[in-house]
Every structure is written in structure tokens, then in C-alpha cells.
Amino acid sequence: MFDEIIPAAVSSIGTDAFGDLAATFATGAVPAPQKYALMNIDGIIDIWPTGLGIGASLVQNAPPSTYPPPTYLRGHEFNREFHTETRKYGILIKQPVRFPTWMRAIELGYNGCWYCQPDYNVVAVGQLRVEVAGNFAPKPEVTAELVNHVQRFGVTVAPGVVHLRRRTRTYFAPLLVPGSWKVTITQEDWTITTTVAVGKAWRSQDQVHGDATVVHAEVGSTTVTTTTVPASL
Ligand SMILES: [Zn+2]
Structure with missing residues (x-):
């Protein structure tokens, strides 16, 4: 009876669960960035009132892969530019957003670097900021969502x-990406949304052209206003 039940119980945990087991049991042995580790499941199964235990040991030497490591385009989360992996600036980004293809980068609203991705560079960018007055405890959250249809290089932009x-x-x-953006400001059960036109700003030589869009709101108020100021890229 038990022989039949236990293997079924173990298989029902699924392979993903072993990643968590590894992280729980072998935290000290697994380098911090590694979420999953290879484990040999080599012990007997213990059952306690609080759960199931499986004897396991960390496999120290993972078999080397014969495949070359994948290359990704590397994007900067805040300036939203993407670069080739080998380009110096691409390497310097501390926590890059990785894209398998330029299409995915464009889809997420990233812009090709002027130097290393010139085929996917769009000169004009949109600057948006939101100023929130009033009660700041807890601190409000502000998000924005592109609501008009924008296509670039044949790809629909959907960040x-x-x-x-x-x-x-x-x-x-x-x-x-310049366009219509729906801005949402939330603090607990108060929330306000407004759709604003985020205009184009660009740089040429030493000059910055265009405007930045600034939304003004006050926590608890239904009034929201929008102004523009000269862009500062
Ligand atoms: Zn670059």
C-alpha cells in the first residue's frame, strides 16, 4: 500500500519543487545567483506529521554543456536602450534586461542604441513624470500604460x-515610447487615472529639443492636471 502511495506523492511534487528543496537544504553551498541546483535524490523518504522529507545531496560538478551559452541583447531598465552583448556599454549594465531578439526589445518599448543597434534606433523619446502632493503615508504607487497603437519596425509596441x-x-x-499613456496613481483605496500625451524629446549635438510631460495630482483629490516643461535628457 505505502509502496504505491509514496512514489505517487513524490512524483506529484513535480520537478520545480526540487529547485525549492535545493534552495532550502543547501543554501550555503549554492552560489547566491543560482536559483536551482542539481541534486541526487539518494536518501530514504521520511514522513513527519509536518511533511515529507527526501534525502538528497548536492551534485557539485554539473556536467559541462556542449552548447555555446546563449547570447542576449542587453537593455537598461531606465533609459530603455538595448545593446549587443559584446558592446562595452551593454556589458556595463549591472542588472540588464535580457532580450533574445530585437523584436522582443522593440515590443517592450526599448530603443536600439545609436552606436551598436543603429538599425533599431528611434531618435525621439518620451519623458514623463508625476508630482504627487498631499498625504504621503503610505507612499503612493504610480504606473503608466501605453494605450494607443504604436508600431516600430513592423512590431507592435506593448510595454x-x-x-x-x-x-x-x-x-x-x-x-x-511617445504616445498616449494612461497614468494611474494609487494610495490604499484612493486611485486616480488620467491619459496624457507623452510628446517627443530628442538631442542633437549639445541641444535638447521637445518637452517633458508632467502630471500633478494630490492624494484624495479628483483633480489632476498636466503641464509640459522643456525636456532634460
Ligand atoms: Zn550600444
């Missing part, structure tokens, strides 16, 4: 929900 970063009371969006 999803973009989170703005807060510095004191001003929230900064990463450099956006």
Missing part, C-alpha cells in the same frame, strides 16, 4: 504596466 520610480514626491518614468 505593459510601467512602474515609475519615486524620488521624494516626484515619480520618474523610464524613457518612454
Whole structure:
């Protein structure tokens, strides 16, 4: 009876669960960035009132892969530019967003680097920030979502929900694809949305052209206003 039940119970855990087991049991032995580790399941199965235990040991030497490591384009999360992996600037990005193809980068609203991805470079970018007045406890959250249809290089741009970063009371969006963006400001059960035109800003030589869009809101209020100021790229 037990012989039949236990293997079924173990197989029902699924392979993903062993990643968690490895992280729980061998935290000290697994380098921090490694989420999964190879384990030999070599012990007997123990059953306690609180759960199931499986004897396992960490496999120290993973078999070397004969495949070359994949190459990815590397994007910067805030300036939203993507680069080749070998290009110096691409290497320097500390926590790059990795894209398997340029289409995926364009889809997520990233812009090709002027130097290493010139075929996918669009000169104009959109600058958006949100200034929030009023009660700041807890701190409001600000997001933006592209709501008009934008195509670039034959790809429909769909960046999803973009989170703005807060510095004191001003929230900064990463450099956006110009277009109509729905801005949502939320604090607990208060929320306000407004759709704004994020215009084009670009740089030529030493000059910055175009405008940045600035949304002004106050926590608890239904009034929201939008102004533009000269862009600062
Ligand atoms: Zn580059």
C-alpha cells in the first residue's frame, strides 16, 4: 500500500519543487545567483506529521554543456536602450534586461542604441513624470500604460504596466515610447487615472529639443492636471 502511495506523492511534487528543496537544504553551498541546483535524490523518504522529507545531496560538478551559452541583447531598465552583448556599454549594465531578439526589445518599448543597434534606433523619446502632493503615508504607487497603437519596425509596441520610480514626491518614468499613456496613481483605496500625451524629446549635438510631460495630482483629490516643461535628457 505505502509502496504505491509514496512514489505517487513524490512524483506529484513535480520537478520545480526540487529547485525549492535545493534552495532550502543547501543554501550555503549554492552560489547566491543560482536559483536551482542539481541534486541526487539518494536518501530514504521520511514522513513527519509536518511533511515529507527526501534525502538528497548536492551534485557539485554539473556536467559541462556542449552548447555555446546563449547570447542576449542587453537593455537598461531606465533609459530603455538595448545593446549587443559584446558592446562595452551593454556589458556595463549591472542588472540588464535580457532580450533574445530585437523584436522582443522593440515590443517592450526599448530603443536600439545609436552606436551598436543603429538599425533599431528611434531618435525621439518620451519623458514623463508625476508630482504627487498631499498625504504621503503610505507612499503612493504610480504606473503608466501605453494605450494607443504604436508600431516600430513592423512590431507592435506593448510595454505593459510601467512602474515609475519615486524620488521624494516626484515619480520618474523610464524613457518612454511617445504616445498616449494612461497614468494611474494609487494610495490604499484612493486611485486616480488620467491619459496624457507623452510628446517627443530628442538631442542633437549639445541641444535638447521637445518637452517633458508632467502630471500633478494630490492624494484624495479628483483633480489632476498636466503641464509640459522643456525636456532634460
Ligand atoms: Zn550600444
